[in-house]
Amino acid sequence: MSVKEINIEELKARALQIRKEILIHLNLAGSGHPGGSLSAVEILVSLYSCKLRHNPQDPQWEGRDILIISKGHITPAIYTVLANYGYFPKDELKTFRKFGSRLQGHVHTNVPGVEFNTGSLGHGLSVANGIALGAKMLKKDQRVYCLLGDGELQEGSVWEAAMTAAHHKLDNICAIVDYNKVQENGPVNEIKNLEPLAQKWKTFGWNVVEAIGHNFRNLIEALNACEKVKDKPSVIIAHTIKGKGVSFMEGESKWHGKAPNDEKLKEALAELEQESSV
Amino acid sequence: MAEMIPTRDGFGKEIVEIGKTNEKVVVLSADLEDATRAEYFRDAFPERFFNLGIAEQDVIGTAAGLTFHGFIPVATSFAVFMTNRAYDMIRMDVCYNNCNVKIVCSHTGVTVGEDGASAQCLEDFAIMRVLPNMKVICPVDSLEAQKATRAIIQEEGPMYLRTSRAPFPLLTKASDPFVIGRANVMRPGKDVTIIACGLMVYEALQAAEILMKENIDAKVVNMHTIKPIDAQMIADSIQETGAIVTAEEHQANGGLGSAVAEVVVTTCPVPMEMIAVQDSFGETGSPQELLEAYHLKSADIVEAVRKVILRKTGNRP
Numbered sequence: 131m132s133v134k135e136i137n138i139e140e141l142k143a144r145a146l147q148i149r150k151e152i153l154i155h156l157n158l159a160g161s162g163h164p165g166g167s168l169s170a171v172e173i174l175v176s177l178y179s180c181k182l183r184h185n186p187q188d189p190q191w192e193g194r195d196i197l198i199i200s201k202g203h204i205t206p207a208i209y210t211v212l213a214n215y216g217y218f219p220k221d222e223l224k225t226f227r228k229f230g231s232r233l234q235g236h237v238h239t240n241v242p243g244v245e246f247n248t249g250s251l252g253h254g255l256s257v258a259n260g261i262a263l264g265a266k267m268l269k270k271d272q273r274v275y276c277l278l279g280d281g282e283l284q285e286g287s288v289w290e291a292a293m294t295a296a297h298h299k300l301d302n303i304c305a306i307v308d309y310n311k312v313q314e315n316g317p318v319n320e321i322k323n324l325e326p327l328a329q330k331w332k333t334f335g336w337n338v339v340e341a342i343g344h345n346f347r348n349l350i351e352a353l354n355a356c357e358k359v360k361d362k363p364s365v366i367i368a369h370t371i372k373g374k375g376v377s378f379m380e381g382e383s384k385w386h387g388k389a390p391n392d393e394k395l396k397e398a399l400a401e402l403e404q405e406s407s408v
Numbered sequence: 409m410a411e412m413i414p415t416r417d418g419f420g421k422e423i424v425e426i427g428k429t430n431e432k433v434v435v436l437s438a439d440l441e442d443a444t445r446a447e448y449f450r451d452a453f454p455e456r457f458f459n460l461g462i463a464e465q466d467v468i469g470t471a472a473g474l475t476f477h478g479f480i481p482v483a484t485s486f487a488v489f490m491t492n493r494a495y496d497m498i499r500m501d502v503c504y505n506n507c508n509v510k511i512v513c514s515h516t517g518v519t520v521g522e523d524g525a526s527a528q529c530l531e532d533f534a535i536m537r538v539l540p541n542m543k544v545i546c547p548v549d550s551l552e553a554q555k556a557t558r559a560i561i562q563e564e565g566p567m568y569l570r571t572s573r574a575p576f577p578l579l580t581k582a583s584d585p586f587v588i589g590r591a592n593v594m595r596p597g598k599d600v601t602i603i604a605c606g607l608m609v610y611e612a613l614q615a616a617e618i619l620m621k622e623n624i625d626a627k628v629v630n631m632h633t634i635k636p637i638d639a640q641m642i643a644d645s646i647q648e649t650g651a652i653v654t655a656e657e658h659q660a661n662g663g664l665g666s667a668v669a670e671v672v673v674t675t676c677p678v679p680m681e682m683i684a685v686q687d688s689f690g691e692t693g694s695p696q697e698l699l700e701a702y703h704l705k706s707a708d709i710v711e712a713v714r715k716v717i718l719r720k721t722g723n724r725p
Binding site for chain 1: 434466476
């Protein structure tokens, strides 16, 4: 889908709705990860609305593209997005993180639309490579996307996978780094700096595109550009804001893995409402 | 003396045979295919073989990804590197996702020899069998390794197959059955059961010969599947012989002996001894020197049998 064909207002409305539902269901669950969920909303909406060939009525459809969620803790975002795109009834989101629910704390294939169980960091890219390699062997027209966190890039296994994708010329892979600059215990650049990040991926043989991760036009242009690159894998470094949309959560590591209480939820929803009416 | 062949050779030979008719089989290596014998497959089917470099974590993750399109990936390396280095990937990507990945590792036990402790895997049974969905197999000889290779490809789900660098005596025939989870009786007996796997089955048979001279009639079981353990065989052996000795080229903690003991204590406790490495690393030496130094010889099994027989008859030493 070209950027011209896209109704940006519609995507923004969807993102706003998803943000609200993320917060509501985190509050109901009483635990979970808001920061990295809110930073990834536009990335996920871009993929599900404009990029992925997918069928919510038939999640295992042979012709689908694959999205591997390497940052497996952002279930509030993933499950809310999948429910919003019709993979399962929204009502089920109330069971998130409850005993007996399909909606496990970290992404699980019990949930229609989830392709792989993750939760331990540094796993997704190797798995995505395996899928992409398999697609190449079968000469199958399939794109494989892998959503990575930034702190996760401190795991050495990510770079093992980065070498493999480049060596085997896996141009059907597109990694997306949700570069929100904050990890569990503080700013990424203070804990273990990733910079120069674009240079690192380039040196590993990847096509690198940087994008503003909350700008739909920007994200979709980046995704389209990556699709055209041959003989090398692509990575989109999406510059995002941890906790995006809720001022008291933005850039705050303490909101990495803590659910809002009733009062904080009210405050957050009021802010999002206000923003939407501007 | 029986013919001596490393069990890795059995794997290497059979996976090529399987590859001829099953195009879904893909073999991955962490740059040790010469040692694991995955090189036979590399040479036969280069388009279905990937050496991903010295990166075991990446090998396991990639293998899990390959299952998406119905491929049956066989991930190979030394056991120490694969089961230890890539443990989190085996736990998460293979077992938690219940992917149809086969992990085949050579260089196990003290019989790795001169390379020393860093290459001698003595904990693979323990750390693999504790993982849900994983099955754990250790063939007795190269012929059984061939059958085991075929079985792990045929049966769906995560599998760990342990092979050896050292040549093992050929103890089975082509016509002998091999079913995952069903142990084979190598020798009947009524006084004690020696339950062993891998090379230690040979040592157990040697021990049984020695014990005959003392009028002790030992049953010898080849417990080639450590998980799921053949609980019925253990229960039957308790009934028939009333005493058990286990023998393995592995740590005593968490290995075959532990797996057997878990069944024994919940079925009908009888006197039991375990021949295994006693909570230590290996070292450099020839396989025979190390088997002796770590008390993994037939003489050690004989000693353990004498102890359980004494306990069984109420004559505590």
